[in-house]
Amino acid sequence: MVGRSKSKRVLESIGRSGIIGITGGIGSGKSTIARRLAEYGYTLYLSDDEAKRLLVSDLSLRHEVEQLLGKEVYRHDRYQPEAVLSKLKSDPSLLEKLNGLVHPVVKADILACPERPLLVESAILFESGIDSLCDCVIAVLAPREIRLARVLARDKNMTEADVLRRMEHQLSDDELRRRADICVLNDGSRTIEQVAEEIVNNEYLLSQ
Numbered sequence: 001m002v003g004r005s006k007s008k009r010v011l012e013s014i015g016r017s018g019i020i021g022i023t024g025g026i027g028s029g030k031s032t033i034a035r036r037l038a039e040y041g042y043t044l045y046l047s048d049d050e051a052k053r054l055l056v057s058d059l060s061l062r063h064e065v066e067q068l069l070g071k072e073v074y075r076h077d078r079y080q081p082e083a084v085l086s087k088l089k090s091d092p093s094l095l096e097k098l099n100g101l102v103h104p105v106v107k108a109d110i111l112a113c114p115e116r117p118l119l120v121e122s123a124i125l126f127e128s129g130i131d132s133l134c135d136c137v138i139a140v141l142a143p144r145e146i147r148l149a150r151v152l153a154r155d156k157n158m159t160e161a162d163v164l165r166r167m168e169h170q171l172s173d174d175e176l177r178r179r180a181d182i183c184v185l186n187d188g189s190r191t192i193e194q195v196a197e198e199i200v201n202n203e204y205l206l207s208q
Helices: 030-038 047-057 059-069 081-090 093-112 144-154 160-168 173-179 192-200 203-207
Strands: 019-023 043-046 118-121 136-141 182-185
Touching: 019 030, 030 043, 030 118, 030 192, 043 047, 047 059, 047 093, 059 081, 059 093, 081 093, 136 173, 144 160, 182 192
Parallel strands: 019 118, 019 136, 043 118, 136 182
Antiparallel strands: none
């Protein structure tokens, strides 16, 4: 987790739980913006990174995953994402079962984190139910073609078809607009600093 000294403005934004969620589709820039927001005093919880940690460190979760997918998804005390993907491709129904094991553990870990205010970054914030823990949810949006270009530029192992497939399995921007409390556009017309400033000055966030 990442955090810095807390500004007065951030301290005043703490609500009931002190947890703010930030989400967005692949290539939206949500992780970059989340890291920038950490400089305002939010402790940053990167859900994907923390889930990978818990898949190894939480022995009960690890045992359940091995029961579901087989012991070969761990090697030399490390979680093997490639082996997991292979299993999921052969039996897509396993994904829902795996999520059913991992998501409750991640949610419990978020609640156990003592730092506040806590900014939880997750691509599947709504799908995992993490939004239920949050005082406020921020959605980072960007046009589809810009998101596609960003992902292809940063990840040479992904094809255009791979990225589009990922997009199809994520919530649309229209759905994010409907469900989030704050929506910001990150289409490259403004700097990351300007987008972050828009978020921390948002009246909804300040009222929490």
